[in-house]
Amino acid sequence: MSLTYEERRQTILAQLEMDGKVQVHALAELFNVSTETIRRDLDRLEKEEKLRKVYGGAVRMRSEMIEPVFLKRSQMHQSEKQAIGKLAASLVEEGETVMLDNGTTTLEIMRQLKDRADVTVITNSVVIMTCALEDFQGKVIFAGGEVNLSYQAATGPIAHNMLDQFKVNKAFISAGGVSLADGITEYNLEEALISRKMMQRAEESILLVDHSKFGVTTFAQIAPIEQISMIITDQGCSQEWIDALHRLDVEILVSE
Structure with missing residues (x-):
């Protein structure tokens, strides 16, 4: 049985937490789904401000580029x-x-x-x-x-x-x-x-x-x-x- 979006979401965010980035093709292979499905997942997560899409995948969102005083x-x-x-x-x-x-x-x-x-x-x-x-x-x-x-x-x-x-x-x-x-x-x-x-x-x-x-x-x-x-x-x-x-x-x- 294929994983739901929420299940894929949890794994994607966990990988971002550890590695700072994810790749579309690697995720598609991991979940046994199409690259289009992964891209849609990343689109949703980007709208949730959980990540930032880049070529071939996504990286963790940097909420503060400037250090607080x-x-x-x-x-x-x-x-x-x-x-x-x-x-x-x-x-x-x-x-x-x-x-x-x-x-x-x-x-x-x-x-x-x-x-x-x-x-x-x-x-x-x-x-x-x-x-x-x-x-x-x-x-x-x-x-x-x-x-x-x-x-x-x-x-x-x-x-x-x-x-x-x-x-x-x-x-x-x-x-x-x-x-x-x-x-x-x-x-x-x-x-x-x-x-x-x-x-x-x-x-x-x-x-x-x-x-x-x-x-x-x-x-x-x-x-x-x-x-x-x-x-x-x-x-x-x-x-x-x-x-x-x-x-x-x-x-x-x-x-x-």
């Missing part, structure tokens, strides 16, 4: 970010030096580390630096450079040259999206390059993303998923994504 981001999925930050901070061992890139979730790590006098934090984030100056008991180093007022972070050659001076235990990285096809991505090229540099200067790179970032591709690639040592996320992350990351030998921790 820092304040707005800090209010999105706030409880999940706090839980992720708490779990990430618990991984910082005595005497370690860590790098925190510019993100609302990495900011939560800084808040959790405030009483850790034995820890050194290196960051390019003005917001994280400001947080550290308030009540952090450890050592903080600002990787300075040209400060982007929109992103409230230092970027550019000076920041890169400063990060090159250090070798640290852990880099905690945030991202705009995580995709099997496109890897770990960020909205802004300069921020993506800083995050990539931090990964290169760390013994272990840990990605912090809430469940809304999975299956999303933004503008600039930070790194392929396989280059990350561990991903910390929240309970909204689907089992399909957890299984996919395990197949890539990427450790995943889910916060409470």
Whole structure:
């Protein structure tokens, strides 16, 4: 018995979630239906704003091509970010030096580390630096450079040259999206390059993303998923994504 549209729809959306794209001929073969049927399915899904049709198939709809400002981001999925930050901070061992890139979730790590006098934090984030100056008991180093007022972070050659001076235990990285096809991505090229540099200067790179970032591709690639040592996320992350990351030998921790 052939599948109904609703059954095909569920599978198409699941594949978009994992791969970011689907192909007409592959779907026709999978469902044992004509390519015309698949094209009609994609037409309907496009009208529902679930995808965008391209030549030969469709890609996941990007609802926001421009990243929200820092304040707005800090209010999105706030409880999940706090839980992720708490779990990430618990991984910082005595005497370690860590790098925190510019993100609302990495900011939560800084808040959790405030009483850790034995820890050194290196960051390019003005917001994280400001947080550290308030009540952090450890050592903080600002990787300075040209400060982007929109992103409230230092970027550019000076920041890169400063990060090159250090070798640290852990880099905690945030991202705009995580995709099997496109890897770990960020909205802004300069921020993506800083995050990539931090990964290169760390013994272990840990990605912090809430469940809304999975299956999303933004503008600039930070790194392929396989280059990350561990991903910390929240309970909204689907089992399909957890299984996919395990197949890539990427450790995943889910916060409470």
